[in-house]
Amino acid sequence: xxxxxxxxxxxxxxxxxxxxxxxxxxxxxxxxxxxxxxxxxxxxxxxxxxxxxxxxxxxxxxxxxxxxxxxxxxxxxxxxxxxxxxxxxxxxxxxxxxxxxxxxxxxxxxxxxxxxxxxxxxxxxxxxxxxxxxxxxxxxxxxxxxxxxxxxxxxxxxxxxxxxxxxxxxxxxxxxxxxxxxxxxxxxxxxxxxxxxxxxxxxxxxxxxxxxxxxxxxxxxxxxxxxxxxxxxxxxxxxxxxxxxxxxxxxxxxxxxxxxxxxxxxxxxxxxxxxxxxxxxxxxxxxxxxxxxxxxxxxxxxxxxxxxxxxxxxxxxxxxxxxxxxxxxxxxxxxxxxxxxxxxxxxxxxxxxxxxxxxxxxxxxxxxxxxxxxxxxxxxxxxxxxxxxxxxxxxxxxxxxxxxxxxx
Numbered sequence: 001x002x003x004x005x006x007x008x009x010x011x012x013x014x015x016x017x018x019x020x021x022x023x024x025x026x027x028x029x030x031x032x033x034x035x036x037x038x039x040x041x042x043x044x045x046x047x048x049x050x051x052x053x054x055x056x057x058x059x060x061x062x063x064x065x066x067x068x069x070x071x072x073x074x075x076x077x078x079x080x081x082x083x084x085x086x087x088x089x090x091x092x093x094x095x096x097x098x099x100x101x102x103x104x105x106x107x108x109x110x111x112x113x114x115x116x117x118x119x120x121x122x123x124x125x126x127x128x129x130x131x132x133x134x135x136x137x138x139x140x141x142x143x144x145x146x147x148x149x150x151x152x153x154x155x156x157x158x159x160x161x162x163x164x165x166x167x168x169x170x171x172x173x174x175x176x177x178x179x180x181x182x183x184x185x186x187x188x189x190x191x192x193x194x195x196x197x198x199x200x201x202x203x204x205x206x207x208x209x210x211x212x213x214x215x216x217x218x219x220x221x222x223x224x225x226x227x228x229x230x231x232x233x234x235x236x237x238x239x240x241x242x243x244x245x246x247x248x249x250x251x252x253x254x255x256x257x258x259x260x261x262x263x264x265x266x267x268x269x270x271x272x273x274x275x276x277x278x279x280x281x282x283x284x285x286x287x288x289x290x291x292x293x294x295x296x297x298x299x300x301x302x303x304x305x306x307x308x309x310x311x312x313x314x315x316x317x318x319x320x321x322x323x324x325x326x327x328x329x330x331x332x333x334x335x336x337x338x339x340x341x342x343x344x345x346x347x348x349x350x351x352x353x354x355x356x357x358x359x360x361x362x363x364x365x366x367x368x369x370x371x372x373x374x375x376x377x378x379x380x381x382x383x384x385x386x387x388x389x390x391x392x393x394x395x396x397x398x399x400x401x402x403x404x405x406x407x408x
Contacts, residue, residue: 006328010336013308021340024304027297028344028384029351032377034290036352037359039373042283044366049275051193059099059238060132062266063091063228063245081224082262085209087252088126088228095248097241099233102126103225105212111205112177113165120161121204122178124212125229130156130189132231140172140187148208153215155183159191160203178205181215238269287373291380297344298384305337305392316396317404330397337389338382345381349374 014021065082085103092101105124110117123129127145130137143154155178162171171185192201207216209225232241242265249255249263309316316329353374356367 006331006335007339009332010339013312013336014339017308020304024300024340025297025344025347027300028294028341028381029297029348031290031294031297032345032348032381033352033355034293035287035377035380036349036369036373037355037367038286038290039283040352040356040367040369041359041365042279042286043368043370043373044360046276046279046283047368048366049279050272059232059235059241060268061230061232061238061242061245062268063087063230063249064264064266065224065226066262066264082253083225083228084223085225087249088225090248090252091228091230091245092128095241095244097233097237097244099231100128100132101231102129102132102229103209103227104129104229105209105217105226107212107217109179109216111161111165113171113174116165118161118164120158122212122216123204123206124209124216125206126209129206129209129229132229135192136190137187138190139170140185143186143208148210151210151214152208153181153183153211154186154208156187156189156206157185158189158202158204158206160200161205162188178207179216183207235269238267242267294377294380294384297381298341298388301337301340301385302388302392304340305333305389306395308336309333309392309396312396313399313404316399317401317406320399320401321405326397329399330393333393333396334386334389337393338385341381341385341389342378345378348381349378352377 063083083103088101088103091098102125107122108119109122110119127142127148129135130142137156140156143152143156147154155176157165157171157176165171165176166174171188174185175182176185177183189202189204189206195201213223213225230241230245232238245265246261250259250261253262255261319329353369356369359365360367
């Protein structure tokens with residue numbers, strides 16, 4: 001008996017017991033669908049976290065004033081005023097592994113236009129700030145170096161602020177009042193979405209760093225900055241840039257051998273790698289848990305095939321009596337088991353893809369149906385069919401024809 005004939009016989013036998021075949025396949029259907037949905041949720045979480053971290057900017061370092069411990073006291077973010085404008089300029093000009101740097105400060109305050117007002121995040125930066133953060137301008141222009149030097153009252157609006165204050169009106173060239181001071185809107189930022197911390201990055205107003213220091217921050221430490229944003233030349237030199245920044249600031253701040261840094265450097269690329277690693281482990285964990293149901297489905301197939309072999313003992317005996325060889329019987333029952341597993345796997349893939357789409361629609365989660373996960377689930381279901389179908393098929397093929405014909 002060739003493979004085609006064995007397949008026809010197997011299909012005929014499965015059609016004769018439709019309900020039992022469907023119930024047998026149910027385990028495989030649920031298992032494959034669960035694998036597809038779980039992996040899709042894990043991949044979606046991975047891509048979403050990566051996109052949020054990447055939206056902060058690429059190849060970036062954050063230099064923060066203060067250190068973990070200083071003189072026995074803990075000094076976290078904002079707890080010290082050790083970074084200056086000249087530190088930022090030196091980092092940008094003197095280090096070979098650094099492409100650009102920007103001092104930044106942030107505070108919050110009301111922005112008013114006409115009878116509309118909105119409280120938002122106010123950020124100060126150098127003209128390079130937008131390029132380093134990968135923020136585009138959709139209307140108007142960026143502020144210039146001359147405007148930064150002169151501490152001009154110009155600003156860029158995020159999409160959320162623009163929507164609340166101006167609606168459909170074009171804000172460029174209009175005057176808004178920030179903390180009661182008049183500012184000219186020179187540009188509108190492109191939409192960025194949420195940050196890794198879940199903050200709306202479009203709910204912001206960007207002004208020159210000098211304007212922030214002199215007009216808006218209200219800080220008594222004029223000349224100091226909140227954070228220095230540093231961008232490495234490329235991804236391969238981020239670590240080198242980090243070392244150069246540390247060495248330069250220790251030299252400028254006259255920190256001797258063994259002294260405690262009065263600043264901290266955070267590598268956003270390492271944060272991205274850690275987040276991707278964590279979500280990848282979560283995807284594998286979810287896929288592994290879902291794979292258990294595939295094994296349960298395989299055991300169900302073996303159970304039903306053993307019942308089928310017992311019920312069809314006389315049929316096996318007759319086939320052997322008219323010349324069927326041992327391998328013909330083996331292939332017939334093995335093909336039946338594989339057909340059950342593969343059909344269940346195919347239906348499971350369709351249900352899994354549909355389930356992933358529905359999960360994304362109703363729960364609002366990002367899901368990504370991975371082709372690798374689909375092929376893996378389908379291949380695994382075929383392997384389950386062969387593995388759990390072999391024993392019943394082997395048992396059928398080794399029957400004694402005489403005893404099989406006597407079976408009642």
